[in-house]
Amino acid sequence: MKYVDALTDISVADIKVDLMRTAYDNEDALLNSFDPRVVLLWTVLFMIIPWLFYDTLPLAILLAAAFALAALSQVSKYLLALLLFGQVTNVGFFVVLVPLIGGTVRAVGHLGENAGRVVAGVMAGDASVFAETGSIVAAAVGRGIHTATTSQEVGIDAVGALVPFFLKLTIISVISLAVFSAMSPQKLSKGMLRLGVPRQLTFAIAYGYRMMPLLVEEYHALINSFRLRSKVPEKQGLFRWRYFYYLLTLSVKAFYPLIFNVAKRARVTVEAMETKGFSRSLGDERSQALRTEGMMVRTRDVTFVFGSLLFVAAVWVFT
Amino acid sequence: MMAFILVMSLHGLQSMITELLPEFSIGGLGLSIGPFWFVAMSVVLLFRSFWACLAIPVGGIVFGEILIGDFSALGAVEGLIVVTLSWFFVMSLITDPKDVKQIAALGFLAKAMEETAAWFIDVGKFYIGVEELEAISWLPETVWATEGIGALLQIIIAGVVFGAIPTLFLYPRLRGKIEPLLGMSPVEGRDGPMFTRTSLKRLIAWVALIPVAFAFETLSETSGGLITFTPEFVETYGQAFLFVPIAIAAVISFGLVAYRQRKVDGLQD
Numbered sequence: 001m002k003y004v005d006a007l008t009d010i011s012v013a014d015i016k017v018d019l020m021r022t023a024y025d026n027e028d029a030l031l032n033s034f035d036p037r038v039v040l041l042w043t044v045l046f047m048i049i050p051w052l053f054y055d056t057l058p059l060a061i062l063l064a065a066a067f068a069l070a071a072l073s074q075v076s077k078y079l080l081a082l083l084l085f086g087q088v089t090n091v092g093f094f095v096v097l098v099p100l101i102g103g104t105v106r107a108v109g110h111l112g113e114n115a116g117r118v119v120a121g122v123m124a125g126d127a128s129v130f131a132e133t134g135s136i137v138a139a140a141v142g143r144g145i146h147t148a149t150t151s152q153e154v155g156i157d158a159v160g161a162l163v164p165f166f167l168k169l170t171i172i173s174v175i176s177l178a179v180f181s182a183m184s185p186q187k188l189s190k191g192m193l194r195l196g197v198p199r200q201l202t203f204a205i206a207y208g209y210r211m212m213p214l215l216v217e218e219y220h221a222l223i224n225s226f227r228l229r230s231k232v233p234e235k236q237g238l239f240r241w242r243y244f245y246y247l248l249t250l251s252v253k254a255f256y257p258l259i260f261n262v263a264k265r266a267r268v269t270v271e272a273m274e275t276k277g278f279s280r281s282l283g284d285e286r287s288q289a290l291r292t293e294g295m296m297v298r299t300r301d302v303t304f305v306f307g308s309l310l311f312v313a314a315v316w317v318f319t
Numbered sequence: 320m321m322a323f324i325l326v327m328s329l330h331g332l333q334s335m336i337t338e339l340l341p342e343f344s345i346g347g348l349g350l351s352i353g354p355f356w357f358v359a360m361s362v363v364l365l366f367r368s369f370w371a372c373l374a375i376p377v378g379g380i381v382f383g384e385i386l387i388g389d390f391s392a393l394g395a396v397e398g399l400i401v402v403t404l405s406w407f408f409v410m411s412l413i414t415d416p417k418d419v420k421q422i423a424a425l426g427f428l429a430k431a432m433e434e435t436a437a438w439f440i441d442v443g444k445f446y447i448g449v450e451e452l453e454a455i456s457w458l459p460e461t462v463w464a465t466e467g468i469g470a471l472l473q474i475i476i477a478g479v480v481f482g483a484i485p486t487l488f489l490y491p492r493l494r495g496k497i498e499p500l501l502g503m504s505p506v507e508g509r510d511g512p513m514f515t516r517t518s519l520k521r522l523i524a525w526v527a528l529i530p531v532a533f534a535f536e537t538l539s540e541t542s543g544g545l546i547t548f549t550p551e552f553v554e555t556y557g558q559a560f561l562f563v564p565i566a567i568a569a570v571i572s573f574g575l576v577a578y579r580q581r582k583v584d585g586l587q588d
Binding site: 180188200201204205207208209211212215216219251252255256258259260262263264265266267269270279296297298299301302303306309310313 | 320321322323324325327328329331332333335336355357358362377378381382384385386481485489492493496497500501502565566568569572573576577579580583
């Protein structure tokens with residue numbers, strides 16, 4: 001039961017702390033110490049590499065390596081769990097849902113094939129047609145159930161074929177999780193700027209990093225104040241649905257004051273930015289040079305890229 | 320720009336919160352709470368500028384993906400194109416900004432357009448990505464059906480329950496109050512038919528750019544699947560030879576970078 005407790009005990013505060021840590025606490029992360037351009041290009045490269053493998057074993061090794069990297073980058077465990085859960089349900093989708101809907105499609109198809117005959121029978125005023133209709137429907141249902149049960153095996157086979165596919169997707173997501181939670185916002189936006197991403201977008205990233213804790217804090221405070229001023233429903237109802245409904249309406253209502261607060265803040269930000277000449281500097285080469293000054297690819301970056309490439313080559317050759 | 324920042328922050332916060340909420344999963348069909356589309360609906364339709372439309376996907380990408388760390392580089396382009404254009408088209412249909420019902424209905428339309436496009440893209444991706452599965456005869460129909468049900472659920476949940484209904488209450492309370500905060504005056508209505516030349520142009524842009532979005536999405540998810548990697552030298556010299564090009568490239572670039580680093584460090588001293 002302890003594990004279950006650990007799962008259900010996750011509070012909003014825990015998640016908040018976890019989120020802040022993911023976004024900000026990355027000074028010592030391994031990936032943060034490299035040149036951001038190199039890391040970005042490396043990420044693109046490693047989003048392609050898993051697709052070159054087709055067997056389960058090398059993919060599993062790569063996945064283990066990706067997890068090691070994620071551990072070095074202090075990835076949030078909550079997010080990692082969320083990601084893995086998503087992948088597992090994806091596999092479950094193929095075992096449960098595909099046969100089910102496949103069966104339905106077949107049954108409907110059978111009905112459609114025989115509908116013509118039934119219509120003809122009704123037109124002719126034949127009484128025996130009703131008995132026939134019953135048998136056709138029964139046959140259709142039987143066929144649907146048959147497809148659903150037999151294709152369970154097909155579904156499981158499909159899962160076997162899909163395991164490498166999902167492994168590849170998981171590797172890619174774990175890597176991107178590691179990279180983007182390890183890199184600090186300044187480094188990330190500098191690197192993107194140098195690679196030709198428009199300033200507006202890199203500004204949005206930097207702004208997002210700055211505003212996120214404020215917004216989360218403010219939203220939480222608003223929800224708490226709404227909770228203080230309102231009454232929890234007395235009857236909880238089936239599955240506590242009244243309580244959840246109450247929480248949900250609160251979280252929707254809390255957006256109303258938030259919108260005004262954010263509007264005020266947006267205006268102040270834009271005015272401050274324009275005072276400092278944001279729009280004028282947008283297309284200016286010198287401004288960009290000033291911003292991305294001091295970036296240089298160093299020998300350790302090269303070592304990192306080629307070291308990881310050699311690792312992949314070793315996996316390729318020895319498995 | 321102000322509207323851009325406003326919509327981006329709000330929609331981003333919303334997407335981050337709903338991203339972290341647990342999902343109810345019924346047989347694999349994810350039934351998530353939210354996303355709270357009413358935020359984007361009521362605010363974007365108030366301002367009606369291209370920047371506000373663009374801010375919806377950007378907010379989602381920055382807050383919901385990059386900050387959290389789950390960023391799908393090329394896959395994000397799909398959302399950027401589809402979402403922006405859907406909203407940009409719908410915006411041109413508004414004739415009377417005081418009519419709340421029209422606003423809610425149009426917000427719903429935008430969400431529906433976007434989900435439909437996403438549906439086609441997902442199914443198309445399946446055809447390209449998982450070819451061997453076409454061996455099972457009924458699978459393509461099944462994929463159409465499941466993805467369709469998923470899209471429909473999304474349209475109902477995100478478009479109506481968390482979209483149009485809250486918008487009905489929120490929009491009239493925001494209109495005329497939030498614009499002065501940003502130093503603007505509220506948008507006025509216009510006469511004439513709903514569907515104008517501008518709308519037509521934007522609709523054509525929507526249709527034309529869906530294939531582009533599709534191309535990006537497929538590339539991001541199955542990129543390597545399309546590249547078959549069998550260089551000739553592997554066959555002639557054996558697999559161990561794979562190390563040679565990597566090692567050569569490593570030595571050359573290492574030397575180059577080390578030389579440059581020396582030079583720069585020497586200048587600083």
